[in-house]
Amino acid sequence: MKTFTNVMDIGDLKVALAEAQEIKQDRYKYESLGKHKTCLLIFFNNSLRTRLSTQKAARNLGMDVIVLDVNQGAWKLETERGVIMDGDKSEHLLEAIPVMANYCDIIGVRSFARFESREDDYTEKILMQFIKYSGKPVFSMEAATGHPLQAFADLITIEEHKRTERPKVVLTWAPHPKALPQAVPNSFADWMNEANVDFVITHPEGYELDPKFVRGAKVEYDQKKAFEGAEFIYAKNWACPGVTNPADYGKVLSKDMSWTVDTEHMSWTNNAFFMHCLPVRRNMIVSDDVIEAPTSLVIPEAANREISATVVLKRLLESL
Ligand code: CP
Numbered sequence: 001m002k003t004f005t006n007v008m009d010i011g012d013l014k015v016a017l018a019e020a021q022e023i024k025q026d027r028y029k030y031e032s033l034g035k036h037k038t039c040l041l042i043f044f045n046n047s048l049r050t051r052l053s054t055q056k057a058a059r060n061l062g063m064d065v066i067v068l069d070v071n072q073g074a075w076k077l078e079t080e081r082g083v084i085m086d087g088d089k090s091e092h093l094l095e096a097i098p099v100m101a102n103y104c105d106i107i108g109v110r111s112f113a114r115f116e117s118r119e120d121d122y123t124e125k126i127l128m129q130f131i132k133y134s135g136k137p138v139f140s141m142e143a144a145t146g147h148p149l150q151a152f153a154d155l156i157t158i159e160e161h162k163r164t165e166r167p168k169v170v171l172t173w174a175p176h177p178k179a180l181p182q183a184v185p186n187s188f189a190d191w192m193n194e195a196n197v198d199f200v201i202t203h204p205e206g207y208e209l210d211p212k213f214v215r216g217a218k219v220e221y222d223q224k225k226a227f228e229g230a231e232f233i234y235a236k237n238w239a240c241p242g243v244t245n246p247a248d249y250g251k252v253l254s255k256d257m258s259w260t261v262d263t264e265h266m267s268w269t270n271n272a273f274f275m276h277c278l279p280v281r282r283n284m285i286v287s288d289d290v291i292e293a294p295t296s297l298v299i300p301e302a303a304n305r306e307i308s309a310t311v312v313l314k315r316l317l318e319s320l
Contacts, residue, residue: 001315003131004139005124006148007190013155016311020156023310027060030310033317034063040104041067041141044111044126049278049302050141050149054108057309061317066104079126093129101134106316113144113181115250118242121145121181122210137316142183145210150277151187152308155195157301158232161273166196167231168270172223173203174285175255176237184277185236186213193217202226206253208243223259227268234275235261235285262287266295273297 001009010016023029039058043051051067058065070077075091085092101107111126121144131138140148158169171188185201186209192199193215200218201209208219220226227233242249260283266272274286274296282288291298 001312002137002319004148004312004316005127005143006146006187007151007194009148010152010312010315013191013194016152017156017159019311019314020152020304020307023060023314024307027306027310030314030317031060031062033314034058034061037062037106037317037320038064038066038104039106039108039313040100041065041108042100042110042130043067043069043141044071044109045142047110047141049305050110053302053305054141054149054309054313056306057313060306060310061313063106063313063317068100079129093126094133097130097133098135101136105136105320106313107134107136107138108141109138109143110141111143113183113250115179115181115239118246118249137319139312139316144181145183146187146190147183147277148187148191149305149308149312150184151191152312153301153304154188154234154275154277155191156304156307157275157297158195158197160300161232161297163231166198168198168200168229169232169234170226170230170269170272171199171201171234171236172226172259172261173207174235174237174259174261175257176252176281176284177255179239179250179252180237182209182238182241185209185238188234188236189213189215189217197232200226200230204254204256204259206240206244206248207238209238209241210243223265224268227265227272230269230272232275233261233266233269233272235280236276237285257284260284260287261290263289266290266293271295275301278302
């Protein structure tokens with residue numbers, strides 16, 4: 001595996017899930033694989049879980065790790081070609097990428113959607129430049145339209161907790177005060193569509209996700225109907241993806257608190273587990289009662305971020 005940006009990169013999910021369990025049994029099993037190899041983690045945006053779990057994963061594999069927060073201590077980067085650089089940006093990404101690549105063997109990039117241009121975000125303009133110009137294996141630590149390390153950890157968590165062979169899994173939009181990218185719901189859909197689950201997406205009208213991620217999934221606008229029989233509820237906010245109206249891309253179209261997942265919502269389900277990638281705004285996305293219930297999986301999901309990252313880094317190391 002030379003890059004990791006979506007579910008297709010990981011190949012057979014059964015094999016990947018078995019590898020995750022192998023690593024969970026002994027997370028240092030491959031600690032000689034990364035000897036004298038360096039993993040560079042580049043953050044254009046904030047992070048708690050990705051920052052810690054990916055460093056831990058790299059160390060599980062015996063790698064050295066360098067973490068760069070681009071906006072704290074590095075030169076401010078220009079990302080557009082052709083710009084006259086007479087402003088506050090001192091260095092161009094086109095020099096910075098090959099320079100950074102000199103110091104490492106594998107590169108992880110976190111670069112969120114900017115909501116300035118749907119096309120730029122949905123072509124993954126920043127991540128693709130790292131893939132094109134670094135000459136190194138690159139993996140996404142959440143890019144503009146995807147968060148595959150999170151989705152892989154979510155799938156591991158579902159596999160560990162499912163009570164039936166093919167559980168019903170519901171991705172539900174929930175309200176949030178700010179505009180959030182679609183990376184997490186896009187990737188969750190991307191992975192659930194390949195997994196052995198009955199997958200349903202529910203959201204208010206206008207929040208339709210990009211068809212390349214929805215694919216054959218059922219979309220149900222009635223949240224109550226969607227929740228019926230569900231064994232897993234995955235809540236997430238996202239701003240308007242601009243599918244039906246491109247002019248609305250990145251806008252907050254609704255803050256309808258009737259979509260907040262509370263105990264009444266969970267009573268519509270088949271005693272479902274609650275999932276969220278974190279960080280989460282309590283009593284906007286989910287009520288205190290639901291996130292604190294024994295059926296809440298938010299902490300196991302976060303723990304599985306170390307496992308998904310270890311599998312991915314192992315695969316990338318094997319490609320060197
Ligand atoms: N879920 C997740 O990616 O968390 P961070 O933004 O804290 O890394």
